[in-house]
Amino acid sequence: MSECMNFTEGEFYQEHFDSRAYAKNFYSCSRGHSDEDFLTFVLRCLSRVFSTGEHRGQRLIDVGSGPSIYSVLSACEYYDEIVLSDFADNNRRELEKWLKNQEDCLDWKPILQCVCELEGKRPSDLEASLKHRVKNVLKCDVRLENPFYPHTLEPADCVITSLCLEAACKDIQTYRRALHGLTKLLRPDGLLVMVGALGETFYKVDERPFSCLKLNQYDVEEALRGLGLSIHEFNILPGDDQRNKSVSDFEAVFHLVARKPSD
């Protein structure tokens, strides 16, 4: 990608992000960040964290959901109220369409099926359970001190975010501030679950490039420790060196679980 290109922040997503093309490119189970590896890795990690039922509570917030729901599938049955969110109107519209079973909504059945195979559940039950528990789809901006301004959300037991912060934050200071904002959404002792890309500077949706903040494991860990979070798991899936890097130049994907300190 051209080094002259400005970092594509939220406003660029609002104008140019094609939610349906994104879902098709990355989550149709036949293409993706790294064929099926990315998705399989992430779904397995999320399933391992949540399917024991060890983590549960009243409220779960997914920050920067895009048009997608995979990030909350394993967790959803353990939280009574779920908030999905994104900066871009189009993404929130696609989520609403799916929640309301509208005719031309995105098809998440293959991904529901994958999660259900891992967890021995029925896709129709899991889908109904998630739809029942999602209470809101809200606009958020992770660059704000309160990402949900002007709303103040009740403290969450769990915050999940997947592939959002490195796409939304143009530099490491903004990334650290955004993580601080996410941490403030959590109750003391609350759980932060993150999925992200390492070493990535761009990805493309169809032919349109979007910027990413190039991060390494140390950057992420330092940002979390700087906020006083304890890191419980940090899992990494290295990218396949042989893959075509014209769609995205990520070096690895990570999944982590961290906990906010108790007061």
Ligand SMILES: C[S@@+](CC[C@H](N)C(=O)[O-])C[C@H]1O[C@@H](n2cnc3c(N)ncnc32)[C@H](O)[C@@H]1O
């Ligand atoms: C790569 S997509 C990830 C979407 C989804 N979480 C996933 O895992 O597929 C990045 C998302 O970040 C959102 N985003 C960009 N800037 C943002 C901001 N300032 N605040 C919140 N979300 C933002 C975009 O609209 C987009 O949905």
